[in-house]
Amino acid sequence: MTLQAIYESIDSIRSLESGFWIFKGRAYEVQTSANEFSLRRHGGGGRFSPIYPTVKGRILGGEDVRVELDIKPDYLTIAYCSILCCFLLWAFFFSGKGRIISTVSSDWVNKILALLFCTYIPSLLCYYQTIGPTQNAERLVKSKLFLKEIKT
Known part of the structure; x- marks a missing residue:
């Protein structure tokens, strides 16, 4: 995957919406810089709503573009x-x-x-609030950016 394709995929994540009918809003807050990006899903804001992690990524250039992800739960x-x-x-x-x-x-x-x-x-309660959203964020980033895990 090329660097340009990764940035296009990040922009597609930025354009995702959540909600229904006229109450739609951006689902993710995405920030990009030279070779780094961060994204975070907007939560429900309730007392027992899921706490979504911030996903930070660093894009490493080269022949095969690599992405290092840093996903930490609360x-x-x-x-x-x-x-x-x-x-x-x-x-x-x-x-x-x-x-x-x-x-x-x-x-x-x-x-x-x-x-x-x-x-x-x-x-x-812990799984619903922190661990589940962390796993969902990892799956989303891997699927949208077409990433494969490299065992080292």
């Missing part, structure tokens, strides 16, 4: 979800009164249910 949200998991687990395991099912008399059933409740909900 580490603050991942850390928040991990701390929330730990706090909820600590609260359930060390509180004598915390029971999920009050009719079951065995503590191990309650602790297993607490473990599932305390880990799966923050994990799903």
Whole structure:
């Protein structure tokens, strides 16, 4: 792929729209410079809406044009979800009164249910907000720029 074709593909990403009917707007914020580009999808802006990463790329010239991508998720949200998991687990395991099912008399059933409740909900929230949008951004850039991963 040539350098000109890469810049045309980046411009096609810039022209993508999201929304419906009269509420359409640009889906991506794209900035380009000499041999670098960055793009970021505009988010929904809600409290639990996905947090889209900024994709930074550097175009390396030569016979075969190479593109180095730098895609990083929002580490603050991942850390928040991990701390929330730990706090909820600590609260359930060390509180004598915390029971999920009050009719079951065995503590191990309650602790297993607490473990599932305390880990799966923050994990799903973390995946929906950060990891999923990061994977989607990587797939979008690879498909639009016709990139192939080089194993070194």
